[in-house]
Amino acid sequence: MIDWMKYRYLYLAFSLLIIIPGLLSLFAYGLKLSIDFTGGTIMKLDGLKESKEVVITATKDLSPQIIESTGNSVTIRLKDINQSRADEIVAKLKPANKDIKLSSFETLGPAMGQETIKKTFYAILLASLLLLIHISHAFKRLKFGVSAILAMLHDSLVLLGIFSLLGHFAKIEIDLLFVTATLTVLSFSVHDTIVVFDRIREIMKHHSNLSMYEMANRAVSETMVRSLNNTLVLVFMLLALVLLGGMTTRNFALALLVGSISGAYSSPFTAVPLLVIWDDLRKKR
Amino acid sequence: MRQSRGLLYFIIFISVLSFYLNLPKDISLSKKILNKEFHFTLPRFQLNLKLGDTVFKRDMNFKKGLDLQGGMQVTLLADMEKIDRGQRQIALDSVKSVISRRVDLYGVSEASVKTSVTGDQYRLIVELPGIDKPQEALSLIGQTASLTFATPVYKTDAASPSAQPKLLDFAPSDLNGNDLSAAAVTFQTQDRQPAVSLKFKDSGRDKFAKLTKQYLGKPIAILLDQSILSAPTVQSEIVSGDAIITGKFTINEAKFLATQLNAGALPVPIRILSQKNISATLGDASLNQSLIAGGIGLAVVIVFMSLYYGWLGVISVIGLGIYGLITAALYRLIPVTLTLPGVAGFILSVGMAVDSNILIFERYKEEIRSGRPHNIALELGFGRAWNSIKDANLATIITGLILFNPLEWSFLNTSGSVRGFALTLILGILLSLFTGIIVTRTLLRIFFKGAKQKI
Numbered sequence: 001m002i003d004w005m006k007y008r009y010l011y012l013a014f015s016l017l018i019i020i021p022g023l024l025s026l027f028a029y030g031l032k033l034s035i036d037f038t039g040g041t042i043m044k045l046d047g048l049k050e051s052k053e054v055v056i057t058a059t060k061d062l063s064p065q066i067i068e069s070t071g072n073s074v075t076i077r078l079k080d081i082n083q084s085r086a087d088e089i090v091a092k093l094k095p096a097n098k099d100i101k102l103s104s105f106e107t108l109g110p111a112m113g114q115e116t117i118k119k120t121f122y123a124i125l126l127a128s129l130l131l132l133i134h135i136s137h138a139f140k141r142l143k144f145g146v147s148a149i150l151a152m153l154h155d156s157l158v159l160l161g162i163f164s165l166l167g168h169f170a171k172i173e174i175d176l177l178f179v180t181a182t183l184t185v186l187s188f189s190v191h192d193t194i195v196v197f198d199r200i201r202e203i204m205k206h207h208s209n210l211s212m213y214e215m216a217n218r219a220v221s222e223t224m225v226r227s228l229n230n231t232l233v234l235v236f237m238l239l240a241l242v243l244l245g246g247m248t249t250r251n252f253a254l255a256l257l258v259g260s261i262s263g264a265y266s267s268p269f270t271a272v273p274l275l276v277i278w279d280d281l282r283k284k285r
Numbered sequence: 286m287r288q289s290r291g292l293l294y295f296i297i298f299i300s301v302l303s304f305y306l307n308l309p310k311d312i313s314l315s316k317k318i319l320n321k322e323f324h325f326t327l328p329r330f331q332l333n334l335k336l337g338d339t340v341f342k343r344d345m346n347f348k349k350g351l352d353l354q355g356g357m358q359v360t361l362l363a364d365m366e367k368i369d370r371g372q373r374q375i376a377l378d379s380v381k382s383v384i385s386r387r388v389d390l391y392g393v394s395e396a397s398v399k400t401s402v403t404g405d406q407y408r409l410i411v412e413l414p415g416i417d418k419p420q421e422a423l424s425l426i427g428q429t430a431s432l433t434f435a436t437p438v439y440k441t442d443a444a445s446p447s448a449q450p451k452l453l454d455f456a457p458s459d460l461n462g463n464d465l466s467a468a469a470v471t472f473q474t475q476d477r478q479p480a481v482s483l484k485f486k487d488s489g490r491d492k493f494a495k496l497t498k499q500y501l502g503k504p505i506a507i508l509l510d511q512s513i514l515s516a517p518t519v520q521s522e523i524v525s526g527d528a529i530i531t532g533k534f535t536i537n538e539a540k541f542l543a544t545q546l547n548a549g550a551l552p553v554p555i556r557i558l559s560q561k562n563i564s565a566t567l568g569d570a571s572l573n574q575s576l577i578a579g580g581i582g583l584a585v586v587i588v589f590m591s592l593y594y595g596w597l598g599v600i601s602v603i604g605l606g607i608y609g610l611i612t613a614a615l616y617r618l619i620p621v622t623l624t625l626p627g628v629a630g631f632i633l634s635v636g637m638a639v640d641s642n643i644l645i646f647e648r649y650k651e652e653i654r655s656g657r658p659h660n661i662a663l664e665l666g667f668g669r670a671w672n673s674i675k676d677a678n679l680a681t682i683i684t685g686l687i688l689f690n691p692l693e694w695s696f697l698n699t700s701g702s703v704r705g706f707a708l709t710l711i712l713g714i715l716l717s718l719f720t721g722i723i724v725t726r727t728l729l730r731i732f733f734k735g736a737k738q739k740i
Binding site (some may be wrong): 070082083084087102103104105106107108111115116118119120121123126127130131134135137176177179180183184186187188190191192194195198199201202223225226228229230232233234236237238239240241243244245246247249250252253256 | 302352390403413420423469557558559560561562563564571572573574575577578581582583585586589590610626627628632633635636637639640643644647652669672673676677678679680681683684685687688696698700702703706710728
């Protein structure tokens with residue numbers, strides 16, 4: 001049997017290697033928030049003949065930003081304006097671009113975004129609490145619940161950090177769907193951790209003389225194939241959606257992909273080492 | 286074994302039923318037997334149940350959300366500053382009712398108007414599928430309701446002055462919504478019939494008294510947004526400022542009328558908080574692309590499962606196929622409104638369903654390695670895997686419920702797209718537990734003989 005737990009501090013160090021740059025980026029650049037959070041307007045114009053610059057010029061006083069630009073259509077982000085103002089802008093561009101059309105228009109007042117952030121925070125708090133209770137109850141010990149929740153927070157930090165970097169370097173925005181993805185990743189992570197913990201619970205039942213260190217090694221070895229196969233299946237599905245799926249779901253799938261890889265890593269290499277370290281600390285005292 | 290056979294028939298029944306529910310349209314079959322032609326049409330399933338007052342009707346079409354179908358979503362803020370705290374909910378319901386009426390008049394099918402109260406914010410979420418002139422619809426929705434009482438205008442026929450004068454039209458009077466204090470449903474003392482009571486403010490009492498005196502025995506129309514809501518005939522002169530409209534109302538009709546009248550009595554200005562126009566083509570292209578991507582992903586998963594687990598994998602893929610059929614049938618039956626996040630939720634639940642299978646197969650292989658006979662290994666594999674499947678999926682359902690927010694807690698998310706995702710995820714997990722435990726298990730018991738087959 002492989003002595004997985006011998007390197008338990010190495011796994012945590014590796015996690016930090018991913019998390020710390022992400023955290024630095026979070027502090028330095030923050031997250032690139034979409035209008036779901038900041039308020040504002042996003043509109044897509046089709047049938048543009050002139051260069052994209054005319055749209056910027058036409059919306060100069062609304063701090064325009066080009067988000068996407070393909071063929072003869074352009075998507076821009078502006079301060080929040082109403083529909084009639086958008087129609088005016090289109091009318092202004094009409095003479096030079098006779099096929100121009102406002103193909104999508106989305107606007108949000110700034111108040112709504114703040115609310116979303118608050119609600120997400122409450123949702124994560126409530127989910128953590130309920131999952132802590134659920135896992136501690138299912139495994140009869142608090143340390144299982146705490147380790148699983150810590151692994152789960154590990155995954156959300158990885159996700160937030162990576163998306164902060166992606167936001168800064170690849171201009172990928174955080175929107176309402178990202179919130180959904182984060183919450184899904186949390187449940188994924190816990191799902192995966194529970195499978196490994198279940199193995200420990202079973203070994204504990206039959207071999208109560210083993211130390212946590214030995215039980216952890218056995219459990220990780222026995223669940224490794226399942227863990228790899230399951231992650232592969234998820235990666236197949238999500239990678240297909242990231243590479244081939246529609247624009248609207250691409251970033252969502254990307255968040256899930258990052259999250260599920262982190263979630264698969266964190267079960268044997270964060271949650272279980274934490275359990276072992278917890279026991280180490282208990283023994284020392 | 287006998288139990289397994291029974292279950293197998295049950296599975297076949299469920300699969301055929303789901304397949305039938307998923308039929309796209311009527312299928313007609315014609316066959317020539319012994320020179321005689323037989324025609325037979327397999328009609329498409331449609332539900333139309335009636336239980337007392339509640340009608341349960343399903344046309345079994347997939348319901349597409351705005352992001353797939355295209356249309357407009359507007360969140361409106363109702364400005365309640367001038368409305369008494371106690372009357373705000375009534376005022377909000379009235380605004381909702383008025384907007385629904387306008388939307389209906391505008392001719393949008395399957396539009397929805399929902400209210401949401403967060404703290405001190407009273408909101409309305411209006412969804413209009415398939416709208417192509419958003420500006421026009423917006424100005425229609427955004428108006429503040431106006432209620433006026435109008436008096437009849439008669440025309441006497443010049444040829445026969447003795448004949449009954451003809452009712453020509455109604456002309457607005459100086460009595461309007463501002464003079465009305467509130468409307469409510471009441472029941473008449475004699476026969477307990479539902480009716481609607483009107484209470485006028487001081488400003489309206491004298492105007493109303495004058496109108497009832499002048500038009501005794503004639504109809505007075507109540508106009509909401511310039512169209513007639515009700516035209517009761519004045520039975521007596523009313524000086525107290527309290528009136529009752531009677532008629533052959535059902536309770537619901539009386540409630541509807543009272544709500545609409547309140548919209549005039551409690552005028553609430555509304556303004557746009559957020560707006561989203563989605564063009565149908567954008568949604569379509571995006572959906573197709575994602576569906577194709579999902580299909581490719583699924584195909585890779587199928588190949589992987591079959592190659593890695595052999596016959597076991599093939600059987601589990603059949604189980605997953607049945608899972609897909611049942612899910613699609615349920616989506617049509619409930620009906621679940623499909624949005625892009627909803628589709629993603631479904632794909633995720635497929636992932637979790639495959640995971641259950643992998644857990645079971647790995648357990649099975651372990652039992653075989655430790656020298657147990659095939660059929661015992663299978664049962665043990667299921668039993669042992671069940672513990673982790675149960676606890677793990679319960680954790681996902683907990684998160685799903687927090688996202689779905691079934692109790693409408695205002696401190697949690699209430700956005701439709703997140704809820705759509707949560708609903709398909711929860712449904713998917715419950716169904717995957719069913720197919721994992723009943724369908725795949727039974728199929729394996731009957732069709733998987735282990736031993737010589739490669740695992």
